[in-house]
Amino acid sequence: MRFDLTDLKLFLRVVETGSITAGAAQAHLALASASARIRGMEDALGVPLLRRSRRGVEPTEAGRTLLHHARLIGQQMEKMRADLGEYATGLKGHVRLLCNTSALTEFLPDRLATFMAAHPHVNVDLEEKLSSDIVQAIRDELADVGIFTDWVDSSGLETRLFCEDRLVLALGSGHPLGKGLRKGAALPFAAAVEHDFIGLAGDSALQQYLGDHAAKLAKRLRYRVRVRSFDAVCRMVASGAGLAVVPESAVLRSRDSANIKMVRLSDPWARRRLLLCMRSYDDLPGYARELVDALAAHG
Structure with a gap:
């Protein structure tokens, strides 16, 4: 059983988009090549990885297991790039950050702008979501860092105070x-x-x-x-x-x-504390840890 990084990245994109066509486009592969790679992974394992329907595709139980390991490998690759990035030029890292409306419009822009000015080689993919969806996305390893209201159960995640709201x-x-x-x-x-x-x-x-x-x-x-x-x-x-x-x-x-x-x-x-959350601070790439430190409330 041999899966290369292209296979794993493709599978991640397909599951995240719910479509082989869209996943192939995000992975910069032709649809025929992407379909062949998916079939090759399924043939190598001897089990289907995706359930296909009119609405798109979703992972089977085996597919969810592969998805988990593909994300772990992707995180390790990102961490490796971050650790080696001090010796190279160009993009150092990419962080996916989820936040609720109050954080996005009231509290985040100034802190994030300051961080990005000091870290020109880090890109941040910012998306607004409900606090409950943010916590679930962090648990499902669909994002690196979230900002949510403390009324949502965040057991199992690491949190830091972002601000009072x-x-x-x-x-x-x-x-x-x-x-x-x-x-x-x-x-x-x-x-x-x-x-x-x-x-x-x-x-x-x-x-x-x-x-x-x-x-x-x-x-x-x-x-x-x-x-x-x-x-x-x-x-x-x-x-x-x-x-x-x-x-x-x-x-x-x-x-x-x-x-x-x-x-x-x-x-x-109505009285809320906005918290930063992540699966594990220590497991984040260095640049993502620096973002958490920059956003966390101090004093």
Whole structure:
């Protein structure tokens, strides 16, 4: 049984994309060559590695075992490149980083920009996901580092504090929910779900998170408009178009903050700690460890 690195990289790409065609393209192989390589691996093992259907392909039990070992080999290769990279020029490494909406829009850009300026030979593949999906992806070895809220069970993973994050209600100055509220008062999320919301456009992890909490109250949030940034959300709130749930920092830095009443949510899930997570810090390539160190909260 002889599998070369091209076989293993191809198999990883096929499983990750759910398609032999897409996997072949990402591995820079012709479809016929990729199909032949997959068949060759299956013939060598004497068992099928992929289940094929109209929706694409997925790994069999044997395929999942091969996938696990292929990822381990890939990680070792990356670590070797990182260790040897000090003696070469060009790209030193590649890190796949997953994060939730608050981290992506509020806290990550400055720290990540500083790291990348100091490490011009490291590329970072950044993707937004739900915190629960981030933790599962790290467990499944689909990413190197994640940033997620501490309300998600991360047992079995190593974590470090990234930052503190509080979700608040942002209300226009004339919004009925804000009338009669004393300074520093808090409201439950349940008090807001009957009102019109302003939200983020697209498949935002934060909007999914809020939708899940609304569903627990047997409610569905009504969005009058969805925009592309927290700055735009705050402008819409200030104009009286609706209310929003946003990170506290988004309101504080908004140029419309004078026209927004910020009310803290009393729900425990609104007070969050954002954590960095990884399978094993020591097993990360050197450049990935440097990224974790740069992003972790200090002091």
